[in-house]
Amino acid sequence: MAPQRDVAIVAFAQTDHRRAVPERNEVELIQPVIRQALDQVGATIADIGFTCSGSSDYLAGQAFSFVMTLDAVGAFPPIQESHVEMDGAWALYEAWLKIQAGHADTALVYGYSKASPGDLPRVLSRQLDPYYYGPLWPDSVALAGLQARAMIDAGLIDEAEMAAIAHRSREAARGNPHAQLRGSDPLDELLAAPYLSDPLRRHDCPPITDGGAAVVLAAGDRAREWSKRPAWIRGIDHRIDSHNLGARDLTVSPSASLAAAKAGVSEGKVDVAELHAPFTHQEKILATALGLGDSTVLNPSGGALAANPMMAAGLIRLGEVFRRIEDGEADRGVAHATSGHLLQQNFVAVLEGDPR
């Protein structure tokens, strides 16, 4: 969808991602991140027109868990807020719509989860349809293995290329102080490791993470006041493929391609792309679907292979592209988020800085 108002990301903060953060609840986890994001622009919650969060009751283990987490925003003054049972990238989409509609000029967006209390691959099986798939309790890693296998069978990738994606991502994460997995074993050691769920080895899979992230959006002149170089959202779209895995061609992502086309990815050069690809083979599917070439730096943060907080890893992709535009490392970038199994839902945004 093409924007009617100029809206930009102007601030971004995230937790130091860890396998488990048992000493803090969700409020205590995300509150400092929200504070950091607001501090970056010198704002308080009174300056924010709309607040939107992304989280999951299945991970929190209670209904309407996001209401409790609103304590992290503060009880006063009263706010306009909403929530999505999705990654925070979709919360950002709702906030962007709210600003486009003229109902707000600024927004706070955050996403968070603690995956550590449960068995995440099992919990994620509850995203599947309850008749044909759910009763089989298929875990998320084995499901991803079906997709990797389909790609290998089709000759689109091999295990060495998958290991190279893992190696490149986690080596890149050495420069990311927030990442959970920084650095990789050498390629030959990766490929000598046993399968976790053939054809996937441990390095092909994302870490399990407790963490969160927050972003501030602002329109027009407010964005210019709040950031030395706002990352303007030039295009934004999200699309979905069938939940019927057996009826999909698992080697491609039509919904990511469509979202990329609607967001206008190909209408300019892409300096940097942060793709939310939890499994190594999915990076290749997405890079192909988005039409990204060798001139684009892929996942310089390390991506979801270096830290994968559920409900925040997509929002973090937006934040990582914003930070590179604000710092002048990139002029135009693409952020992608996914939700569901095997890249079922895909979100794409094109971010661009003003000419330097």
Place this chain on the structure above:
Amino acid sequence: MLEAPLVIEYPFNRTTGPVIGAFLTGLREQRVLGIRGVDGRVVCPPVEYDPQTSEPLTEMVEVGAEGTVTSWSRVTTPRDGQPLGGAHTLALIRLDGADTSMLHVVDGEVVTGDRVRIRWADEREGLITDIAAFEPVEGGV
């Protein structure tokens, strides 16, 4: 420290409707039903609406109890609730007469292209788990 169990449950019933309901009822009778899509392809398990055009679908078609593995992933650490207690293969299986694949488990090691057949549960109640598992067809092509 006080501790209490946390059981998440959704204590309501769902009506499965004319398509999913027919499929599940068929399983109870050891028959597998698909549905014919607008383009003539047979979707199994059946869907209520055409995957391409979203038109409502109604023509149920019986498919075979044998099929071909179209993708697979080996599960060596089984989890609670999975149909087989031990190591197994999660697979997509295109049943004979169908044009799409069903997700289920195979009791054994198979690779893409292998032939498998349904092993029915002794007691069937109209659930996908009425198919206890698939098993490799010996000498299958």
